[in-house]
Amino acid sequence: MAGTTWLSMLSSALDELVERVLPGLVVVHGRRFEVGAGIIFRADGLILTNNHVAGHRRLAVSLHNGREYEARLLARDPEVDLALMKIGAHDLPVLPLTRTQPRVGQMALAFGHPWGQRDMLSSGIVSALTTAQTHNGRQIPILRSDVPLAPGNSGGPLVNALGEVMGLNAMIVGGDQSISIPAEIMREFAEKALSELEPHSEPRRIIPETVI
Amino acid sequence: MSNAFEDLSNAMAGAVEKAGKSTVLVDARRRFPASGIAYTADLILTADHVVERDEDIKIILFDGKQISATVAGRDPGSDLALLRLEQAAVTPAEVSKEPARVGQFALALGRPSDEGIQASLGVVSAIGGPVRLQRGGLLERYIRTDTIPYPGFSGGPLVAADGSLLGLNTSGLAHGAALTIPAELAWRTAEMLAKHGHIKRGYLGLRSQSVEIPEAGQKALKREQAMGLLIVGVESGSPAEKGGLMVGDILVGFGDSRVLDHDALFAHLTGDVIGKSVSIEVLRGGKPHTINLIVDEREAVSGEGFTPPFGGHHRHRGPKGRGRR
Numbered sequence: 001m002a003g004t005t006w007l008s009m010l011s012s013a014l015d016e017l018v019e020r021v022l023p024g025l026v027v028v029h030g031r032r033f034e035v036g037a038g039i040i041f042r043a044d045g046l047i048l049t050n051n052h053v054a055g056h057r058r059l060a061v062s063l064h065n066g067r068e069y070e071a072r073l074l075a076r077d078p079e080v081d082l083a084l085m086k087i088g089a090h091d092l093p094v095l096p097l098t099r100t101q102p103r104v105g106q107m108a109l110a111f112g113h114p115w116g117q118r119d120m121l122s123s124g125i126v127s128a129l130t131t132a133q134t135h136n137g138r139q140i141p142i143l144r145s146d147v148p149l150a151p152g153n154s155g156g157p158l159v160n161a162l163g164e165v166m167g168l169n170a171m172i173v174g175g176d177q178s179i180s181i182p183a184e185i186m187r188e189f190a191e192k193a194l195s196e197l198e199p200h201s202e203p204r205r206i207i208p209e210t211v212i
Numbered sequence: 213m214s215n216a217f218e219d220l221s222n223a224m225a226g227a228v229e230k231a232g233k234s235t236v237l238v239d240a241r242r243r244f245p246a247s248g249i250a251y252t253a254d255l256i257l258t259a260d261h262v263v264e265r266d267e268d269i270k271i272i273l274f275d276g277k278q279i280s281a282t283v284a285g286r287d288p289g290s291d292l293a294l295l296r297l298e299q300a301a302v303t304p305a306e307v308s309k310e311p312a313r314v315g316q317f318a319l320a321l322g323r324p325s326d327e328g329i330q331a332s333l334g335v336v337s338a339i340g341g342p343v344r345l346q347r348g349g350l351l352e353r354y355i356r357t358d359t360i361p362y363p364g365f366s367g368g369p370l371v372a373a374d375g376s377l378l379g380l381n382t383s384g385l386a387h388g389a390a391l392t393i394p395a396e397l398a399w400r401t402a403e404m405l406a407k408h409g410h411i412k413r414g415y416l417g418l419r420s421q422s423v424e425i426p427e428a429g430q431k432a433l434k435r436e437q438a439m440g441l442l443i444v445g446v447e448s449g450s451p452a453e454k455g456g457l458m459v460g461d462i463l464v465g466f467g468d469s470r471v472l473d474h475d476a477l478f479a480h481l482t483g484d485v486i487g488k489s490v491s492i493e494v495l496r497g498g499k500p501h502t503i504n505l506i507v508d509e510r511e512a513v514s515g516e517g518f519t520p521p522f523g524g525h526h527r528h529r530g531p532k533g534r535g536r537r
Binding site for chain 1: 215216217218220221222224225226227228229232319325327328329330331332333359360362
């Protein structure tokens with residue numbers, strides 16, 4: 001296959017991926033400033049972001065289409081730096097979390113708003129799969145990449161070549177060591193938070209009304 | 213349905229997986245561990261500056277297995293060291309058939325922790341050389357990339373998109389900046405280290421400085437050659453003295469090639485010329501002369517202790533422990 005053909009195929013594959021991911025990326029605002037990014041986790045308005053991004057008193061979320069919503073904080077966990085928020089919108093485009101184990105070397109794309117610039121993309125690879133100890137002494141898996149991140153990328157997704165979320169960008173260490181919270185931890189956090197918030201989410205038993 | 217970006221992603225992960233099998237952890241210094249490349253089933257090539265001790269060297273393989281190693285040879289001049297494993301246990305790295313090209317994808321790999329392989333993606337940014345190194349070596353060629361040199365990546369491989377070896381990464385040669393020694397050169401040094409334990413270099417026993425050759429001198433040479441090496445000192449008992457080189461001679465040729473500067477002369481003084489008769493062309497009193505002499509072996513810079521990569525006390529010892537070349 002001619003090199004130029006393959007390069008243009010690569011380029012259009014990237015275009016297509018970006019078009020697919022961007023609608024699921026949101027801006028999270030604090031009271032005065034834009035503080036970071038987030039992703040649409042569920043079509044009925046559930047947003048996942050970093051705990052340190054959601055740590056403001058009044059929170060608002062702007063969607064890719066420009067609409068702005070007040071956000072309600074549903075759950076937060078400083079240990080894994082994750083927070084779940086709810087906005088009053090529905091039929092939103094969800095960013096799916098991957099169920100595939102990440103591999104060192106695979107391509108990784110970070111979406112976010114570094115230094116307040118909207119919808120920026122940076123690319124690299126997964127550079128290491130390591131663990132980190134939380135302040136509670138728990139060992140959690142960590143995804144490291146060589147994707148350049150900056151303040152404003154926090155809470156934004158790190159996606160794989162399929163556009164699935166591999167992790168949530170959480171920390172910038174020394175400029176060139178980017179750290180993301182892996183999808184499995186995000187899923188675990190969200191499921192736990194939802195089971196506590198929605199104890200009746202299992203189908204309720206219907207008791208037929210009896211007419212006396 | 214797979215697309216081109218997915219193919220690229222899989223290829224990169226595949227290259228890391230393949231090359232990662234020949235990438236080991238080298239624990240031979242006080243600080244964090246570094247990396248190494250399997251040269252043969254029982255020999256590991258790494259950067260010399262990460263090997264601070266000769267004993268109690270620990271190697272961790274891709275499958276987590278730990279093996280002890282000893283120093284088989286080292287060449288501080290080119291910042292390469294060869295370690296021998298207690299037992300044959302590794303898959304040797306596959307050297308790329310094509311030399312590195314500017315613009316091609318390159319992955320820098322390292323194994324500085326027992327948590328697994330680490331990698332950074334970039335492109336080959338430049339290919340340069342020859343360059344004189346601080347500790348007396350000469351690097352014919354080097355590769356620069358825009359990959360991120362994470363801590364502990366020294367001694368690890370730079371690989372192409374097919375996982376084949378392009379070179380060995382080190383931050384010990386250029387004042388801490390990352391640089392890659394091309395695989396071909398690294399392998400050549402490894403071969404000599406496996407055979408002799410050190411790199412043989414030729415020794416003439418003269419000190420010189422670059423000078424311009426006046427037009428009359430160039431006429432006498434019957435060629436255009438703007439520069440040569442003015443001999444400012446000859447070690448007693450050295451090949452240069454025995455051959456009859458004198459202070460004031462301007463060295464202009466070695467064998468059939470012209471010598472314009474120190475690097476050119478240095479490049480000729482490889483291990484192969486030791487013990488052989490070579491012809492040296494000089495200008496003496498404005499007239500060309502040919503002098504035949506037998507090249508000696510320069511005493512190896514021994515690998516005892518640890519010489520800081522840019523500590524300032526670089527020794528270039530001849531047979532008598534002093535002088536250069």
